[in-house]
Amino acid sequence: MSTYKEVKKVTTHVLQEMKQRGEKISMLTAYDYSMAKIFDAAKIDVLLVGDSASNVMHGHETTLPITLDEMISHASSVIRAVNRSLVVVDLPFGSYQGNSKEALNSAIRIMKEAEAHAVKLEGGEEVVESVKRILTAGIPVMGHLGLTPQSIYKFGTYEVRAREQEEAAKLLNDALVLEEAGCFAIVLEKIPSALAKQVAQSVKVPIIGIGAGQDVDGQVLVSHDMLGINKDFSPKFLRRYLNLYDEIKKAVEQYVADVKSLDFPSEKEQY
Ligand code: KIV
Numbered sequence: 001m002s003t004y005k006e007v008k009k010v011t012t013h014v015l016q017e018m019k020q021r022g023e024k025i026s027m028l029t030a031y032d033y034s035m036a037k038i039f040d041a042a043k044i045d046v047l048l049v050g051d052s053a054s055n056v057m058h059g060h061e062t063t064l065p066i067t068l069d070e071m072i073s074h075a076s077s078v079i080r081a082v083n084r085s086l087v088v089v090d091l092p093f094g095s096y097q098g099n100s101k102e103a104l105n106s107a108i109r110i111m112k113e114a115e116a117h118a119v120k121l122e123g124g125e126e127v128v129e130s131v132k133r134i135l136t137a138g139i140p141v142m143g144h145l146g147l148t149p150q151s152i153y154k155f156g157t158y159e160v161r162a163r164e165q166e167e168a169a170k171l172l173n174d175a176l177v178l179e180e181a182g183c184f185a186i187v188l189e190k191i192p193s194a195l196a197k198q199v200a201q202s203v204k205v206p207i208i209g210i211g212a213g214q215d216v217d218g219q220v221l222v223s224h225d226m227l228g229i230n231k232d233f234s235p236k237f238l239r240r241y242l243n244l245y246d247e248i249k250k251a252v253e254q255y256v257a258d259v260k261s262l263d264f265p266s267e268k269e270q271y
Contacts, residue, residue, distance in 0.1 A: 003018075003021045003022045003023035004023055005017075005018075005021070005023065007084075008084065009083075009084055010045045010046065010084060010085055010086040011086060011117075012086065012117075012118065012140045012184040012185070014045075014086075015045070015046070015086070015184065015185055015206050015218075016184070016204075016205070016206065018045070018206065018217070018218075019204070019205070019206040019217045024217065024218050024219065025045050025046060025185075025206055025208055025217055025218025025219075026043075026044050026045045026046070026218065026219065027044065027045060027046035027047070027048055027208055027218055027219065027220035028044050028046075028047060028048070028220065028221060028222075028223045028226070029047070029048045029049070029050040029052055029053075029056075029220070029221075029222045029223045029224075030047040030048070030049060030078045030081075030223060031049060031050075031053045031056070031057050031074045031077075031078065032057075032074065032077050032078065033077040033078065033080055033081045034081070035223065036077070036078040036081035036082055036085075037081035037082075039085065039223070040081060040082045040083055040084055040085045043084065044085050045085060045086065045218070046085060046086045046087075046088060046208075046218075046220075047078055047082065047085045047086070047087050047088070048088050048089075048090070048120065048220060049071065049074050049075040049078050049087065049088070049089040049090060049114075049116070050090050050120075050222065051063040051066050051071065051090040051092045051093070051149075051150070052149075052222050052224075053066055053070070053071070053074050054066035054092075056222065056224040056229070056230055057074070058070070062149065062152055063092070063093060063149045063150055063152075064093045064094075064150060064152075066092045066093075067092060068091075068092055068095045068106055068109060068110075070092075071089060071090060071091075071092050071095075071110065071114075072109060072110060072113045072114045075087065075089040075110060075114035075116050076113065076114040076115065079114055079115050079116060086117050086118065087116050087117045087118070088116070088117065088118045088119065088120050088142050089110045089114060089116040089118070089119055089120070090119070090120050090121070091103065091106050091107060091110070091119050091120065091121045093150040096121050096127070096130050097127075099130075100129045100130040100132070100133035100134075101133070103121070103127075103130035103133060103134055104130070104133045104134050104136075104137060107119045107134040107137070107139045107141075108137060108139070111139055117140070118139065118140035118141065118142055118184065119134065119139060119140075119141055119142070120141070120142040120143070120144055120187065121141065121142075121143070121144065122144040122145075122148035122149075122150050122151070123143075123144070123145075123148060123151075123174075124143070124145055124170070124171070124173070124174020124175070124177055124178060125173070125174055125177050128177055128178070128181050131143070131178065131181045131182065131183060132181050132182065135181070135182045140184045141181075141182070141183050141184065142183060142184060142185045142186065142187065143174075143175070143178035143183040143185070143186040143187065144186070144187040144189065145171050145174050145175060145178075145186060145187070145188055145189075145191075146161045146162060146171065146187075146188045146189040146190055146191040146212065147160070147161045147189040147190035147191070147211075148189065149189075158190070159190075160190050160191060160192065160211070161189075161190055161191050162191045162192065162195055163192060168191075168192075168195050171188075171191065171195065171199070172195070172198065172199055172202060175188075175199045175202065175203055175207075176202065176203065179203045179204065179205050183205060184205060184206075185205050185206040185207070185208055185217075186199075186203070186205060186206075186207055186208070187208050187209075187210065187220060188207055188208070188209050188210075188212040188216065189209075189210045189211060189212065190210065190211035190212070190235075190237070191211070191212050192213075193212060193213020193214065193215060194213075196209050196212035196213050196215060196216050197213065197215035197216070199216075200215060200216045200217055206218060208220050210237065211235060211236075211237035221238065221239075225238050225240070226238065226239065226240060226241050226242075227240075227241060227242045227244045228240045228241070228242045228243040228244045228245055228246070229244045229245055229248075230245070231245045
């Protein structure tokens with residue numbers, strides 16, 4: 001029996017209902033108007049304006065350098081493209097770790113200036129006061145546990161997290177704490193699938209995985225990776241649906257050749 005139900009607009013409540021009836025949630029990152037328009041037309045449930053924009057849009061090595069102003073700029077272009085998808089925006093590094101008032105102010109800027117639908121932040125128990133304070137303003141919050149790229153200098157590597165019992169127990173507890181605080185969903189990044197399954201079964205809110213196996217409530221990928229725009233990143237969990245790097249390069253090489261050979265523009269392509 002199909003669990004799919006047509007909806008005009010995805011909300012946090014719709015995601016909750018999807019978990020309840022077993023319909024998997026689809027989520028992709030988006031950072032600009034044109035891509036977001038295509039993804040929304042393709043009926044992606046959630047668009048994440050991820051701080052991975054720091055890597056794939058700005059060329060930084062980590063997610064740490066991107067600023068709140070830059071995130072707001074990406075988010076407002078995505079929002080202008082969207083009719084159906086729920087748009088969640090990452091609070092960037094340095095915009096919420098100081099204290100819960102700073103976190104609330106940053107979340108308010110994202111909601112007010114970009115007109116986003118929700119925010120996401122990384123961490124468990126250590127950010128719970130901020131999660132609660134943001135929620136007091138009526139702003140929905142998505143959690144993010146497991147491999148949290150803003151902590152890369154603490155972890156030292158992008159390896160799978162929570163393989164050891166102690167870290168796995170903390171992660172499960174963090175998920176319960178975030179649910180209790182009122183998060184509407186939680187991303188689990190790069191952890192063993194058995195642990196992700198246990199978390200998804202232990203909380204009522206949707207669990208969205210990236211490198212967390214199939215027994216969760218939805219999947220998220222970085223769009224530049226799944227479209228093959230970025231060829232430098234090939235983790236085991238990534239499925240590439242296109243090879244856009246090669247396709248675009250081929251098209252541009254052809255254009256260069258056509259311009260040089262006077263093939264472009266032709267008689268028909270001029271006034
Ligand atoms: O910034 C991002 O792209 C993310 C996803 C990996 C979940 O947080």
